[in-house]
Amino acid sequence: RFKAVIFDLDGVLTDTAHYHYLAWKRLAESLQLPFDQAYNEQLKGIDRMGSLELILAQGRRSYTAQEKLALAEQKNQHYQTLIADMTPADLLPGAVAALQRVRAAGLGIALASVSKNAATVLERLGITGHFDYVVDAAAIARGKPDPEIFLTAAQALGVAPADCLGVEDAVAGVAAIKAAGMTALGIGHPFVLTRADVVITSLADFNLAAY
Ligand code: B16
Ligand code: MG
Secondary structure, eight states: OOSEEEEOOBTTTBTHHHHHHHHHHHHHHHTTOOOOHHHHHTTTTOOHHHHHHHHHTTSSOOOOHHHHHHHHHHHHHHHHHHHTTOOGGGBOTTHHHHHHHHHHTTOEEEEOOOOTTHHHHHHHHTOGGGOSEEOOGGGOSSOTTSTHHHHHHHHHHTOOGGGEEEEESSHHHHHHHHHTTOEEEEESOTTTOTTOSEEESSGGGOOGGGO
16 A cells, blocks of 8 residues: 655664664763663654754753764764674664565655765665665754655655655654654554554564555
8 A cells, every 4th residue: 555665774774773872872971971771762863963962961061062063073983983894784684675575566665864874874784776765864954753854755756645654763753754644664662662553573574565
């Protein structure tokens, strides 16, 4: 019943969500700010500056815009060091099979990642060629949970939002898919992704006909 599937990257196709966590943790520790896996849940799917604001909100001092840019750049350097050694072995179980099944069913495929490193990660994973369209995060004005990134992907594919299945591991991402008027397939835990239409543990359980 769908005409296209729009995938998130981090935490769906590969576990860069963990690398983002490690990079933010390193930055938070250098600033002596509290940061743990639970707080990190709120950061998933949130863009770089938005994530930084959430981390800095844990402390008392205020930072100038220039300081914030420098801190975001530090985090990005930690992150880029972590992703530098990625290979196709870093694809999550079922990721490539899911892309192949969507293609075999004749549906369009797009990537809706707010990460400015998404193109690099796709290249390292060797899956760039699977996508009809990759949203340029730099061209998106409002990050998730705003629907803009998913609506941009649907428009580029020439498909109505109602005919799209969005796949997300983040609370903010699922909210963005629902705000776009699409069906949301959550990857993770139903207690966390309460607004998803269906939740599966990983793409290893992906079954297009069931949604
Ligand atoms: P960058 P997604 C998001 O990617 C991550 O979930 C989020 O943790 C990260 O802060 C954001 O990308 C920005 O990434 O710093 O590389 O531009 O989940 O939308 O694929
Ligand atoms: Mg994600």
